[in-house]
Amino acid sequence: MSYEQEEEDHYGPGYEVGSYTKDYNDGPYDGENDMTISTNPEGKPRILLMGLRRSGKSSIQKVVFHKMSPNETLFLESTNKIVKDEISNSSFVQFQIWDFPGQVDFFDQNFDCEIIFGGCGALVFVIDAQDDYMDALSKLNLTVTKAYKVNPNIRFEVFIHKVDGLSDDHKIEAQRDIHQRANDELMEEGFESVNLSFYLTSIYDHSIFEAFSKVVQKLIPQLPTLENLLNIFVSNSGIEKAFLFDVVSKIYIATDSSPVDMQSYELCCDMIDVVVDISCIYGIKENDGAAFDNQSLSLIKLDNSTILYLREVNRFLALVCILREHHFARQGLIDYNFVCFRQAIQEVFEVRMQVQQAHTNVHNASDLIQPLNTVAIKD
Numbered sequence: 236m237s238y239e240q241e242e243e244d245h246y247g248p249g250y251e252v253g254s255y256t257k258d259y260n261d262g263p264y265d266g267e268n269d270m271t272i273s274t275n276p277e278g279k280p281r282i283l284l285m286g287l288r289r290s291g292k293s294s295i296q297k298v299v300f301h302k303m304s305p306n307e308t309l310f311l312e313s314t315n316k317i318v319k320d321e322i323s324n325s326s327f328v329q330f331q332i333w334d335f336p337g338q339v340d341f342f343d344q345n346f347d348c349e350i351i352f353g354g355c356g357a358l359v360f361v362i363d364a365q366d367d368y369m370d371a372l373s374k375l376n377l378t379v380t381k382a383y384k385v386n387p388n389i390r391f392e393v394f395i396h397k398v399d400g401l402s403d404d405h406k407i408e409a410q411r412d413i414h415q416r417a418n419d420e421l422m423e424e425g426f427e428s429v430n431l432s433f434y435l436t437s438i439y440d441h442s443i444f445e446a447f448s449k450v451v452q453k454l455i456p457q458l459p460t461l462e463n464l465l466n467i468f469v470s471n472s473g474i475e476k477a478f479l480f481d482v483v484s485k486i487y488i489a490t491d492s493s494p495v496d497m498q499s500y501e502l503c504c505d506m507i508d509v510v511v512d513i514s515c516i517y518g519i520k521e522n523d524g525a526a527f528d529n530q531s532l533s534l535i536k537l538d539n540s541t542i543l544y545l546r547e548v549n550r551f552l553a554l555v556c557i558l559r560e561h562h563f564a565r566q567g568l569i570d571y572n573f574v575c576f577r578q579a580i581q582e583v584f585e586v587r588m589q590v591q592q593a594h595t596n597v598h599n600a601s602d603l604i605q606p607l608n609t610v611a612i613k614d
């Protein structure tokens with residue numbers, strides 16, 4: 236339905252929304268005591284967190300996925316074995332994060348590169364920008380070249396981390412310098428086809444959530460479909476910007492194709508916090524006491540004639556939109572288009588579920604005859 240023809244919109248308030256999501260098991264579980272790890276049997280993408288000691292790997296994982304407040308990370312102990320964390324809190328955000336100890340030694344015979352890098356979707360390398368980063372750059376080079384030889388499909392993501400302590404000029408300079416040195420070194424060694432992406436991050440602001448959103452998005456094969464749906468939705472509803480959020484982690488798994496500015500993203504994150512907090516305090520506790528359900532909806536009017544509008548998409552996903560107040564006069568149209576959008580998302584889920592099911596069946600069958608490290612990880 237187009238923005239111009241809103242007169243005819245009808246939608247029923249009692250529409251049924253199914254959820255195609257699984258229950259999730261939150262919380263970390265310890266990995267094995269050694270470095271011999273088997274591949275994830277469900278074929279979920281795996282994200283590796285690597286970097287020197289105290290660069291901030293565990294803090295990132297705890298803040299983004301376990302709601303730890305940044306100040307509490309001061310008390311985190313050093314990781315001395317691989318910690319595997321299953322992130323399955325949304326149908327689209329399902330992956331494993333493996334947090335590596337800073338002193339990991341690739342030449343240790345317990346470190347099986349084939350298994351570790353073979354089943355990996357993305358490798359996040361964390362560099363402490365407040366420290367001298369020359370050692371980190373050598374380790375980055377060693378890690379990337381080792382991993383690339385085993386699996387050239389890995390996405391390499393470099394977090395230039397702890398930038399909260401740096402001035403704006405210093406940040407830009409650090410990024411330029413690290414970018415140049417890392418790429419020059421790879422070129423010299425003949426790895427010119429390796430592509431590194433760089434992000435300036437800190438756990439003390441939203442930059443770490445934004446960066447992780449981009450890392451995760453690259454692992455979602457349905458991303459172009461989701462972006463397309465969002466583009467259609469915003470252009471027909473008079474909306475300026477829309478984010479599809481994973482509510483628990485506040486990672487956005489897709490947005491429309493207009494550029495993302497940090498302020499808009501932060502506003503939307505804050506809105507999710509408000510909705511979840513209010514629901515937790517005043518919401519009616521049903522069976523599972525969830526603070527976010529299929530009735531979740533919120534509207535916030537800002538004093539600059541802007542509206543933030545949140546709607547539940549499924550048990551784990553929310554759509555958060557930013558629009559001008561006068562466009563919200565046509566709320567009926569927006570809501571009707573939203574119902575169409577939600578329906579389309581469900582169809583994407585259904586297809587995805589079928590593909591995953593088929594993948595699991597193939598995987599189970601192939602387990603009998605082939606070693607685990609040859610199993611495809613991506614959906």
Ligand SMILES: Nc1nc2c(ncn2[C@@H]2O[C@H](COP(=O)(O)OP(=O)(O)OP(=O)(O)O)[C@@H](O)[C@H]2O)c(=O)[nH]1
Nearest residue numbers: 289290291292293294308309313314337397437438
């Ligand atoms: N200023 C600042 N400090 C941070 C940031 N992220 C992490 N830290 C601090 O960095 C220190 C080390 O963090 P960890 O998460 O334990 O580092 P790690 O890389 O997991 O360390 P290992 O387990 O030894 O490999 C902690 O004191 C954190 O509070 C950040 O964005 N900014």
